[in-house]
Amino acid sequence: MIRLDALSVDFDERFQLHDIKWTLRPGEHWLITGANGSGKSALAAVLAGDGDRLSGTLEGVPERVALVSYERQADLIAAERRKDDADILDVMSEGTPVAEILGDGCEDLDLARNLVDTLGARPLMNRAFRKLSTGETRKVMLIRALTSRADLLVLDEPFDGLDHDSLIWLQGHLCELAETTPMVIVLNRFDECPDFVTHVAYVDDGRLPLCVERGDEQAYAELYQLLHLKTSDLEIPAADPAAQLPALDPDKPLVQLTGATVRYADNTVFEGLDWTIEPNQSWQLSGPNGSGKTCLLQLITGDHPQCYVNDINIFGYQRGTGESIWEIKQFIGYVSTALQWEYTVSTGLRNVIISGFYDSIGLYTKSTDAEKTIADEWLALLGISDRAEEPFNRLSFGDQRLVLIARAMVKHPPLLILDEPCLGLDDMNRQLVLALVERICLGSETSVLYVNHREQDRVAGIDNHLTLSDNTGA
Template identity: 65%
Template sequence: MNAPNRLAPIQLNQATVNFDDRFTLSEIDWTITADQHWVITGTNGAGKSALAAVLAGLGEVTAGSVQGLPERVGLVSFEAQAELIARELKKDDADIMDVISLGTPVHEIIFENCQDPALAQSLVEKFGLSKLLDRAFRKLSTGETRKVMLIRALSSKPDLLILDEPFDGLDADTLAMLQAHLASIINTVPMVMVLNRFDEMPDFITHVAYMDKDSSDPKNPNQGRLTLTVDRSDEGAFNELYQLLHLKTTDLNVPEADPSNTLPALDPSQPLVRLKDATIKYGDTIIVNKLNWTIERGQHWQLSGPNGSGKTGVLSLITGDHPQCYTNDIYVFGFQRGNGESIWQIKQFIGYVSTALQWEYRVSTSCKNVIISGFHDSIGLYSKSSDNQKKIADQWLALLGMTSRADQPFNKLSYGDQRLLLIARAMVKHPPLLILDEPCLGLDDMNRQLVLALIEKICQGSETTVLYVNHHAEDRIAGIERYLKLEKNG
């Protein structure tokens, strides 16, 4: 019978951890208990390996606390592997040694200070390393070195096993053997794995931690934050995390516009929007006072401010929905407000998403038709769509990770998935300006992350200028580098 897990709870409380000024983990809150097996996943450069390293006692805790770290940790990582190889290579420095070093043999690397020699010997045979025990460790291939690291960690009787990309570089037979062995010890030792690929996640994993880059300080891009933790038994949350990882890491780009449905050309010398001394007032109450603001092509903006500061009013000046847009000095897409332009001449250049639009979009059309309706600026689909428009809609569904739900009714989806589809609907024509008015309002943390990931993708992969409106100026999105904060008057 396997011995029970001995691990006391590990707790990271608002922990900020620095790694030689190369990378910083910011304000990590995380608890690991003895009955849990975790996978750490996330975007490249988000700090997945750094978070795992903290559990091994590495890094300098500069704020918050890290408590309950185990005494004996079995660690397999590319960094630990590189350190061991570098240490061996130093023994081959002919400039300071009188004799040529043969290097440490494999059997010494494995069995020195080994806590379970019988297990180590069994794993040596299973990994096919028996004939390599007398070979110098540094003479091994990368895959063979990886196997030695795994054997050392697994036979160390660890209180916690940390495996950073343990399946990389292993052939199919070795991979199957390792997965079977890990499954056999789940009642003996808790495990934390770093994995980039969700399809490699073992069945025994109970929880997932999602890391993302911390964009709160643009001057320091080498920061990561633990954004989400998900219990794998929560099927809905787990599927949403899978979708988030897809959006963040997919190689798919923002689909092209339909060439047969192009917008009129705009004067490239003119800004998209220019407000000069714009003022909104009701009687003696001034909501917005003499606002000067210019939005140029390719400038992504975040507009923030508290309730009552006039965010929605400013948007209405731009879209032409506010009666005071004609009493202000406003240029939009080269049109001066009040000079005979129609509201539709303006709105054809704008993609707009808001909570109010989602409330209005109550029709029971399919997910695919919601996206296609963006070509016709309609709520629901009442016009025949072209084959190319259907193809573009399919590409958007693929980007969102929603291909399998193309024919599902829109009104049966989660609130967050509806919001994603409405953003795609607003983008199908690649409008010069995409206005996202509080797009995360009413969303839980997971769906909020999904929406923000899609906005990032749009900022990075299209010619559309994004105007992102929210309450909190500190809630930054990668790709948005210009900020306007409105203050409440009075």
């Protein structure tokens, strides 16, 4: 039996859990839920030994606890980056290969092999861990945890970023594992709560006000409602009249890719892809992990070096004819998990939103009063006006996402690219984001390019679909 009694825990002085009373009995499997920034991940991480105990007691936690979470994922990627020899001097380095990351701490080689094949991770084995896509990194973290023969499995958003097939399989596998291993799962989405979960813990503002038995239908329904609180009166702040973007020819496509191909020495990600995005036309892009969704987007944003060897006409520029990426980026708003990981600045939220006017990570120019006003309007829309000066890197993962969406939209770009914008968000904020995206789609000035692979995150108003097929051979 694991027992937390009057436990208060501090996380690097940026977040605290207060007075947690919680008992996990043998045979129980828990779901932890709550709004973004409420402390779900923190509570889960406490079971894995994270945080500094301020008072109270924590008893009965088994010695071997496996934790999968965005924070751990980010730590590992950060550790890989620190190892990068390229930082030292004139040496290129590839980083630790996936096979080595998986081998570290693995207690069940047969299972590991099985998981690698089932999750289609075989082609990743020799690649550098830090070069994987978000979904691929997640798979590697999961395989590591599942093969560690832990006595307690703590999974923080285990289904996020997985494609449909991997998700179904994992849910099945966890069901089997639940027979022998106690589990604590953090989920923002109630509708994905696995059947074996027996109890739900609801976290709010660093406290644990509610513990609900799955069998208690009424309490369960109320909790569901609580998380579904809808926000109303959504108004998108206007663009800055002083910072008009150059006019685009309304009769020309925004983006035209002809025969687009991305190829590495040993791997063709996709080839011969034709795609035209007309003004005021929104698209949904889907495809399994590793099918090249992000590569395709990067060809458009100019972040993929092979955009120079492809036939890309974008915002009136033929790529590779002397235009700078800043001339391209000025027309694009962009949000992705990768951007969030890159956005490691301690600057305040207002400045993060203002940085959208400059397409920069961090703010390197003095901002105008008009820009500040617009940023404050966005903060109000997100319900975090009182946190304008708070450092971005102290926000919860979900709140960071909302701020980055505001940053992307702040200049009302002709093209808004949302690469899995709901990844890691809770129900309430997910509804908010989706409503926001719908609103943007209905307006006439911004074309939305929306990437996801989850049925329930469809957005009304997006009627064009492009699906990339699997190329990993998995």
